[in-house]
Amino acid sequence: METTIHKIGRYIFSAEAVHCDINQNLFLSTLCHDLLRAADMHSTERQFGMNYLKSINKTWVLSRLVLEIFHLPQAYDEFCIETWVESVMHHFTARNFAIVNHHGQALGYCRSIWSMIDTISRHPTDMLLVRDGSISNYIENSKACPIAGYSNWKTNPNSKCVQQFTIRYSDCDSNGHFNSIKYIDHVLDIWDMDFHKNYSICRLEIAYQTECHFGDNLLVYCEEIQKEEQGQKEFRIHLNKLNPTSHTETEVSKLKVLFVKQE
């Protein structure tokens, strides 16, 4: 008798007080860690998780992340992350998430785009060649993810440099790369505590463009976009890596962050 593996994975998380900010909200970066953890559990249960990929010298690489959050979980709240694969192509897969409270109400949604790379050549690899493309058996395209996808936008070369930092040990993941979630911490750190007390994030888009490593010097550029909407603020941010020999800069990531005034 076969065990049915559902297409949608559901995982319970708890907003631990030690991971909550001044507003008693779960840090957005912790929520994103939980999303990645749910993705890893979902893919592991279906035999295409990171641990298996490592054994065949491949790994998942996060390429785009779009998150809309209506209510961040508060200290001691339990919440559920649902995740599923929306589509698979040879070199990209779309994975969606719903963040749901214990009443079953959606707190937010997330869309993500992943590629698979060969860990030796660092080149993209065809994910449909892994386990005879079994990932396609889990495509769930009937469940709604009612948020707009990645919007794409041009980086403004006149944006102001608001922060500079060096990538340290605690910033790096188990592959030695700048951790994809640490981008969020470093970017949210450009605003002061008063701003964070008055505004909460409602939408975030990230494009990961170039891998960064320990010791890299990163410059954070920020531009505020004038918005018609009452109480909203939009910022477009990009991170450049300083090339130490040529003193030129390479764009490594860009983010669009939308805040709403707290009531």
Added chain:
Amino acid sequence: METTIHKIGRYIFSAEAVHCDINQNLFLSTLCHDLLRAADMHSTERQFGMNYLKSINKTWVLSRLVLEIFHLPQAYDEFCIETWVESVMHHFTARNFAIVNHHGQALGYCRSIWSMIDTISRHPTDMLLVRDGSISNYIENSKACPIAGYSNWKTNPNSKCVQQFTIRYSDCDSNGHFNSIKYIDHVLDIWDMDFHKNYSICRLEIAYQTECHFGDNLLVYCEEIQKEEQGQKEFRIHLNKLNPTSHTETEVSKLKVLFVKQE
């Protein structure tokens, strides 16, 4: 019929791959977050947790932390944190921890000292006056915690300043203070990746002396102590806060860190 509440709490954690370092070890700071999480669950189940204390304008404040670790959990490992109250006095309580793998083998131990403060006056308060001193019903002094306690030492005023940083949004806890665990991240960040690949931490002592807040400028001073033992390195570190008007410095925390060469 009464439900028996055991003196020792046992909680299962998992070393999530997203929280592992270049050596595939759980970040020490994440392990310490898990210790604090276990402490909060243990005290909450026994009616003296942070959420209850908040309702009577009191809170726990971590004063000393001593950790010895023989093997850090590795990516995907499950482990158990056992925690219990060793002793209670009016203004201090000693809480111990054992970190145990799924075979029941100890991976490490931790000793901590906590005070309770009034959140309005910020002064220490007598914890034996809370719930008629019911915390004393949970004292467990027969379980061994086979590591030496806090050793105390004098700060060397000739230590070298190795790092300077400003406390940002992501560094602050839900009370708006510099998060006790973030001290560990910032201190471990003074060593480069090669050092972390070659040495792993085996003992850590922290004394928390003065609360720090958003915007404070901290200076990290470090002194290496010559050790007889093969393959061991000891560092004594202290963090000073720069007082912006007087340009004097106030010591806010000190740490003793012992590393052992990785095999």
